[in-house]
Amino acid sequence: MNLIPHHTETIVSVLSKKEVLGHLSKVTSEANFLDQRSRSNKEVKFNGIVGQNGFRISKVVDKGDTFLPLIVGEVEETPRGSIIFLKFKLFPGATFFLVFWSIVLIAFAGFFFFLIHNINYGLICTSLAIANYGLAIYFFNRQIKSSRKIFHQLINFQLKD
Numbered sequence: 001m002n003l004i005p006h007h008t009e010t011i012v013s014v015l016s017k018k019e020v021l022g023h024l025s026k027v028t029s030e031a032n033f034l035d036q037r038s039r040s041n042k043e044v045k046f047n048g049i050v051g052q053n054g055f056r057i058s059k060v061v062d063k064g065d066t067f068l069p070l071i072v073g074e075v076e077e078t079p080r081g082s083i084i085f086l087k088f089k090l091f092p093g094a095t096f097f098l099v100f101w102s103i104v105l106i107a108f109a110g111f112f113f114f115l116i117h118n119i120n121y122g123l124i125c126t127s128l129a130i131a132n133y134g135l136a137i138y139f140f141n142r143q144i145k146s147s148r149k150i151f152h153q154l155i156n157f158q159l160k161d
Contacts, residue, residue: 005095005140007088009148013155014081021075023154025050028057045150046071058091059147066094067139069147086151088144098136105129131139 004086008029013020024046031047061068069088076083090098105125112122 002141004138005067005090005137006099007141007144009084009086009088011084011152012078012081012154013084014153017075019084020082020084020155021050021055024055024057027154028055035084044091045154047059059143059150066097067136067141068142069140069144072145084155087146090140098133101132102129105132 015023025027027043027045028043028048028050030049044060046057047060048055048071050057054072057073058068058070070091072087072089073139074085077086089095105128109122109125109129112118112125
């Protein structure tokens with residue numbers, strides 16, 4: 001389990017670069033939340049963009065999930081297949097709110113510890129900051145596992161845990 005909301009992975013595939021990006025293109029669509037028809041296609045597994053050298057995708061979900069990872073990938077051609085470089089990270093908005101609330105709670109803890117000298121309120125703010133960050137990391141890592149499983153199945157790998 002990572003202590004920061006970031007995960008990297010490198011996959012060596014027997015599929016060519018064109019095949020990997022082709023498989024991804026078939027199961028990826030650009031997110032259009034206003035069009036209900038685009039949400040009804042069950043073959044679409046990812047929202048995002050697949051380019052000629054890489055992709056920026058996230059798993060399709062039925063309801064909002066703050067800790068859903070953004071998967072940024074690059075595919076490089078090799079003589080016997082391809083190498084896929086994956087980076088899983090929080091979306092920028094989720095990162096902002098995680099950092100914002102962590103800073104606010106730590107600032108309140110410092111205020112209560114050093115200016116007001118109220119140990120109880122300081123401990124409450126510190127424990128809330130730790131719980132906030134810990135839950136964010138837990139849910140992010142859980143979503144990484146789910147997204148990895150779908151991605152590995154897509155390129156015919158079995159997830160080993």
